[in-house]
Amino acid sequence: EMDFDTVAKYSALHAKPPGLSSQYGTAGFRTKAENLDHTVFRMGLLAVLRSKQTTSTIGVMVTASHNPEEDNGVKLIDPLGEMLAPAWEEYATCLANAEEPELQTVLSDICQKEKVDLQHSAFVVIGRDTRSSSKELSQSVIDGVSALGGQLQDYGLVTTPQLHYMVCCRNTNGNYGRATVEGYYQKLSKAFMALMKQAVTERDGHLCLKVDCANGIGALKLKEMEHYLPKCLRIYIDNDGSKGKLNHLCGADFVKVHQKPPVDLEMKINEKCSSFDGDADRIVYYYNDAAGRFHLLDGDKIATLISTFLKELLVKTGQTLTLAVIQTAYANGSSTHYLEETMKVPVQCAKTGVKHLHHKAKEFDVGIYFEANGHGTVLFSKAAEDKIRHQAENEKDNRKREAAKMLENTIDLINQTVGDAISDLLLIEAILALKGWTVQQWDALYTDLPNRQLKVKVADRRAIDTTDAERQAVTPPGLQEKINALVKKIKQARAFVRPSGTEDVVRVYAEADTQENADNLAHEVSLAVY
Ligand code: NG1
Structure with a gap:
């Protein structure tokens, strides 16, 4: 039985302003921070129900990604670190919009429809970005979890993809990694260094990178990550939050939409630069050429680089695994043309929103998905992962074994749960080092249509x-x-x-x-x- 008295008592502290209505959209709830308290509290409640139903850890992330500082948002993370299941998005919307007296009925309805066994224990992990409103809102999530007697761990300030990683780790018996930020850094740095060891040339200068962190959580976490990375990778962090405002005239979304560098970012000619968004789940690259022309290497170009790399490795291993790139309608026509005609890589188009791309990418052994705005990752099927790991261990042919090892390291470097700016950055830098490519050589793969x-x-x-x-x-x-x-x-x-x-x-x-x-x-x- 649910203890409604306790829920009601807590809920009174997070009362819903009457008439306010919102929807669980592509990226959860997003609105002005001052209108969000009841919603985040209720997402704490919902996370407990989802946790009981799946008998797994569920994540709740407080962030509004690339939106302005005044906004905030909340999204739930499902057991494998994936986006919330569609049916539950609807429950989330119902719950957020229920007027106070209806709350009990809505909660009971969800339990009934989804056969939630209230006897089960619940575990919820919580994270937040650097917005000034995030701390208090995550406290309201905690109240929501507590109101239904759920257990929780508050990870505090983390990037969105880090929280996805934690959820996945906790639900896979540690097979994916350790569920701590150190575990995350260790896993990624280990894979990165193993890949870099396989690089034949380390031409000087290629491993320098300027990163605009959108004055967000990415700056904090990239600084922490740096302690685990080899000295040969020189990262200059800009827009680290010490002076500018979150996402204001900087960040991946600003750069992509305006097709220009962050205001105030110093760029030398041909200098390799990149931008994260406010919660570090997106990354784009860019540079200014000698003529002062701005070149953007967006999610499409990242997908092209990664899929070229992976396809070459698969050929070398002799494995027959299916590989495809998933894009959205926003993908530049030149990228689609290049992938299909030159690379002979199948391309599929999905609806906007990572969950749609993620879903399609799962249909392949190796599914590379990126939104043009820089949000993306690579998914390896269980079968593909097993085959690759087996070959990396047992293959007699040196060339094939090396290729399999490279693939294995790539699997460990990429955050398969969701797009991750830090993980993507490391993979891109490793690929460029392995190929001995400058950002200009990468850019020259194809020319974007205006x-x-x-x-x-x-x-x-x-x-x-x-x-x-x-x-x-x-x-x-x-x-x-x-x-x-x-x-x-x-x-x-x-x-x-x-x-x-x-x-x-x-x-x-x-x-x-x-x-x-x-x-x-x-x-x-x-x-x-x-
Ligand atoms: P909407 O507002 O639905 O276009 C935007 C991005 C998506 C995705 C979500 C979530 C574009 C054109 N759209 O969605 O790709 O990233 O935000 O953050 O970039």
């Missing part, structure tokens, strides 16, 4: 419904025809619109043969949206 992303405020963004992995609008009637007509007029053009899952806007994307055409096309499409 593109533009815009957001449009509309009365009701839900009026737009899409199909074909969001590349076609089905409603409102006539919109897609208008877009088609605009696209037809321009060379190499592509455009689409979709309602954002994290902001109250409609996003417009356009690419074309020239920047001017891409800008104009995006503008005209946004006019068609009104």
Whole structure:
């Protein structure tokens, strides 16, 4: 039996402002921090129920990622470190929107529908980013867990992917790693150093990297990680939170959307730079060339680098494993073309949102997924992982064994639970070192089509419904025809619109043969949206 009196007592301390309504979207709940207290408390409650139902540890992360400092958010992490199951996203929305007197009924309904055995114990792990509101909100999560008698561990300040890692470790008997931040650093640094040992050349200068940490948690954690890394990797951390504001004029999202470097970041000609987002689950690379032109190496280029590397290794091992890259509609057309035509790597398109990409990537032995904005990782099927580890141990042929070992180290270096800026950074640096490539050589794989992303405020963004992995609008009637007509007029053009899952806007994307055409096309499409 649930102790509703206790729940009610706690809930009174986190009362829901009447009328307020929110939705568990692509990235959990996200809104102004001052409207979030009842939601995070209730996510503490929900995490306990999910934990009892799955008899596993569940994670609750307090963050609003790349959103402004005033915002905050909360997301739940499922047993294998994955995003919350879709049915539970709906419960989360119901629970967050229930008025105080309905709370008991909503909780009982969830228990009944999901056959939650209240006798089971519950364990919840909690983490938070560096926002000024995060500490208090994570305290409210703790209240929620306590109200239902759940046990918990508060990891305090961690990156989002670190908390995903903890959840996975705790639910896999330590097979994935130790569930501590030290365990995380040790696992990654060990794999990184093993990979670097396999590098034939360590050309000087290639292992220097400037990292804009968006004035967020990434700065803290990258500094901690550095103690575990070899001296040959020289990292210069900028936007570490000591002067600037979180995500303000910096960070991966700013760089990607504005297609320019963080304001105030000093960049030498051809210097290799990168940006994390506010909770360090995204990374993009960039540099300025001698002519002062800005070059962005986004999630698409990262996916291309990683998949090229992995495909070459798979060929060397002689293993016949399936490999594919999963993108979204935002992937630059040039990247898709390069992967399919030059690399002969199959590409699939999924809906925006990591859970969709993650889901598709699981269909392959090796599934590489990245959103253009720099959020992504690689998934290895259990069978593939077993085969690779077995070969790394037992293969007689030296060349094949070395390749298998490299794959094994890659498996250990990549955070398979979710996109992870720190883990991605280390993998990218290792690949560049192994290939003896500069950032310019990597960039030269293909040239992006000029593109533009815009957001449009509309009365009701839900009026737009899409199909074909969001590349076609089905409603409102006539919109897609208008877009088609605009696209037809321009060379190499592509455009689409979709309602954002994290902001109250409609996003417009356009690419074309020239920047001017891409800008104009995006503008005209946004006019068609009104
Ligand atoms: P929305 O707001 O649904 O476009 C944005 C990103 C997603 C994903 C989520 C979660 C773009 C175009 N969209 O979603 O890729 O990262 O935020 O953070 O970058």
